[in-house]
Structures are given as structure tokens and as C-alpha cells.
Amino acid sequence: MGSGPLAIGVDLGGTQLRAALIDRNGAVRNRKSVFTKAAGGPDVVLGQIEHLVGSVLQGVDGRDITGIGVSAPGPLDTRNGVALSIPTLAGFVDYPLAAALQKRLPFPVSLENDGISAAIGEWRFGAGRGFENVVYVTVSTGIGGGVIIDNRVLRGRLGMAGHIGHMILVPDGERCSCGNLGCFEAYASGSAFAARAMARAKHAATTLLGANGTAIDSPAVFSAARAGDALAQDLVGEEARILGTGFASLVHLFSPDVIVMGGGLSHEFDALYPAMSARLQECAMPAFKDVRIVRSELGENSGLVGAASLVHEKAENS
């Protein structure tokens, strides 16, 4: 990384808190992470951010820093910098996150939803590079995302566009973490996938899943599928098919050039791709059949990089 202006990217997650310096080309330097003290409340978490930013800045000339871009889980009212209610972080309810952070940090603070931040990162510097229309979907514990259409980031009312996990896939279906029934997240997230695996393994005559008391989580299912376990292969195929179904809806609604898949389950992109892509092909109307699904390129850094790129854009336009 050469000289030139740097932005600090911060990714506040329910499990991990990450920070790094990001240059205008999206390159990442001094990346640090800690476990989020998610139960500690806003003061504790903001103290962690302040500390982490300090450690990322060691040995850096503060005059090179143009600002801090913070990616945080929603729903956030990003127009006013307010966390409306973050399910994974205690006490972040109607909390003025941007203003409270600004008091602690000597650089201008920007706040963006995590799904939108990651979408921007992938669009600017990752798998969505060069496309005008990108739908980014992160499939992990939950499902989130962000959307770029006509070369513009969709924000919508209160900056809350792109709550992709809460599109309804099965009316009155499984209970979702949001309280509603039948959301895409309640069927296609890593948690839903693992829950299906646990439920089916109980009733399966022969399966490697849960053998000798091993835990049944997403990696275990993919691993068993690779080892030839029939139940695990069925589960992977079903997960891929559910993802492809949801993606077909997104393709018809947004008309992207490409769907970028990130999050924990994207580590198994190759295992999911054949059935996921076949299902999208099957459900897409003819004019939409050539939309491709690709894997995130920035992985864990997409949110950091995206939030920081907003800071660079602001600096360049001011």
C-alpha cells in the first residue's frame, strides 16, 4: 500500500468487531479484530471500538486519515445515524450510534448498514466490480444483503432497503429470528440449514451426521456430504434449491447483472453452486435466465472495505 489518503473501516458484528485501514483502491492494512462484548451495552462496545481504532492507527500519521466508516447490523436509520434495534447487541435500541461514536473519535464518522456496506465493498473492489447492477446476499447465521442498481446504492426510507432475509418465502411457515413466519432467513440461513440437519439426523437410519455425539453444524453437513453421506447430500441439495428459489425472486425484483453470495455458507459455494444455479435457471423468466451467481471475493473484509469506501467518496466529493 502506497501513500495517499486512508479511511478506517470498522465492522461491528454481534460476534466479532473488526477494524483496518483501507486505501482508495480497497487494499486492507493493519487489520485487527476482537470478540464483541455483545452483552455489555453501548458504552462497553463503543469503548472497544475506540480502543481497536487506536491500535489500528499505531504508527500512522493521523493527517492521512480522512474518516471512519462503520458497518453495523440493522435495522439502522442511517439518515439520522440511529440504531433502531440491533437484535445481536444488547442495549442498541433507538441508540444514536453515529453521534456517540463521533464524540469518542477525532475523525468524521459515517454509519452504514452491514449488508449495504458489504454490497458496496464487493461492487467497488470484489466480485461485483464493473457491473451496474449487483445484489449482494450474505448467508450466515442470518441472511442480509445490499443492492446496487443503475450504479447507485439503494437506501430507501431510513436507509433500510435490502432486508433480503425477510422476504417471505413460505407464508405462515417457520418462525424467523425477526418474529415473523416464513422468511427467507428462516429457511436458507446457516442456522436454518443446521436445524434441518439436526432434525433429520434424529430420524435417519444411517448417517454420519451426529455419529459418536459429534456436533451437527453447517461445516459438518458439507463434510459428511463430501464423504458420501446420503442424508447430508440431500440436505446440501435442498439448501441450494432454497437459495436458488430466493435468488429467482431477487432477480425478478431488482434485475441485477449478478448475484454475489457472501457469508459463512459461501465457503461452500462450490458445493452449493450446481443445484443453486439450476434452480435459479428453472425459476427465472426467459429474459432473466443468464443472470449469474458468483462468490464474494472480499470475504470477511467486504463490510470493512465498503464502509471505508464511502468515506473516501465523501472526501473526494467535498
Added chain:
Amino acid sequence: MGSGPLAIGVDLGGTQLRAALIDRNGAVRNRKSVFTKAAGGPDVVLGQIEHLVGSVLQGVDGRDITGIGVSAPGPLDTRNGVALSIPTLAGFVDYPLAAALQKRLPFPVSLENDGISAAIGEWRFGAGRGFENVVYVTVSTGIGGGVIIDNRVLRGRLGMAGHIGHMILVPDGERCSCGNLGCFEAYASGSAFAARAMARAKHAATTLLGANGTAIDSPAVFSAARAGDALAQDLVGEEARILGTGFASLVHLFSPDVIVMGGGLSHEFDALYPAMSARLQECAMPAFKDVRIVRSELGENSGLVGAASLVHEKAENS
């Protein structure tokens, strides 16, 4: 309507072909309509458009006309002015609609998807006036729509964003006119509503529906519901609930300020509203619960007015 520049709005539908003069305030003059010769093929239909535009222009000074905005059913590649395959109009497959029309008409031709045109009409001059984020949904024979987010019309790849009817509501559910299974259109359109009514009436012990051999269509069901028919009331409630479910997905994906409902079923907006709105409330995450559903204000003119307003915008920006 005073003087000032005028645009010709044309709404090419599978049943009706409409044209009118539209001023910069969205006021409609000289509106004419004919039945579309939908089976006749492109030459016949383009001849109809040419003739209708001629009759709309009678007594008008051609120098006042800035252009012609055409709203047509999709999928259209509006970037290139090509009709990809219009299910309701014979022969419009990979047909260069904009270029062919331009040969017949002495004013600049703009082409836009009907759902997007109507969305623009409602946003500029109708029920979406003054909002930055509007999702327009037309519920008729099929379901279509268009989306304005952050004060910009979403177009997406090939201008095909907003195919709202083909969001999947019930995976592997009822067959849709698009060939896919389980689309929103296959459950919530006027046709789907009437089909459910016909199927249920056959097995109902006592109902006004179909009594004495009367036809069972959407108006008949609403009318029977108003007369106290229990089956008809159930059907209306179910239709409202399906619409509310789909709208909840749209609210989470786009974060609009308002959902504007148009199309044939919006004539019965008051009958649908209570259950439709309650269902949206039930399914929306807390931060999205105050999004309202409102009825289209421009009705049949929304597409005409929207397509014409694009012509005015182009003229003002050139």
C-alpha cells in the same frame, strides 16, 4: 390545460390501446382508446398506434409536441427499445418496437415498461406524489409494478427491474402465466382470485356465487361479499391477506415510504384494505410497520401520464 409543451402518452395493453396529450403538470387531454388487435401482429398494432396518435393530434399544433412516450408490457429491453416477448401480443418477440414506431411517427419516441411507466405517473402526479420511495403494484389480470427509490426510477439490467408479479410466494406452488410455479401473480392477481372463487363455489353448499348460472369474476365476488355471502367474504379476506403478505416482502426489500396499489382490483381497495393492511402490519419488522398502502390516484391514466412525463423530462434536460 394551458399552452406549453405537450407530450403524447401511449399505453399499449393486451386489451386496450390508449393515447392522450399530457402537459407538464400531468393533465390529460384528447384521450382516445381502442381495443388492441392483439392477435394481428406488430404491423397491425403499430398501424393502430399511428392512427390513434393521429386522432389525438387533431386540431393541435405539431410544434407544441415534444415527443411520444410509449408504455408497453414487458419484458422489454428498454435500453435498446426491444420487446423481448410480450405474452399478450402476438409476434412481439425480439421485436425492435422503438425503432419501428420511430419510422411511423414524426416525434421522438421513448419506450418504457408499463409497470415502470405507471409507477412514474403515480410518483410524479398521483398517490406517490412527494415521496422519495414508492413501490407501485398493479393488480389486474396479472401483477406488475415499478419502483422508485431515493427519488430515482429503478431500471436495472436491460431496464427490467420491478417484475413484482414474479417474486415467488409459494415455492413449487400454482402454475403462473410465466411458466414458473408459485409466483405472487399466480396467487394474488385478479385471475387467480377469480379462479379460486370458481373452484370453491363448486363445492360450497350455499353461496350467491354462480347462482342461476351467473359468471364468477372478480366484481361478482366483491358484490356477493357486500351482499353478505360468507364464501365471498372469505375469498376477499384471503385475497387481501395474500396481497399483504407480498407487500411485506416488498417493504423489506425496497424500504418504500408507501405502496401504491393500482389495476383492476384497486377499484375494490376499500374492501381489501382492512385485511391487507393488517397482514402487512403483522408481517413487517417493527421498523417497517408504519409503511402505508394507498390506492392509485390516476387509475387507467397512470401509464400514459408516466410515459409522457419521461418525454417532458428529456425535453427539459436537453
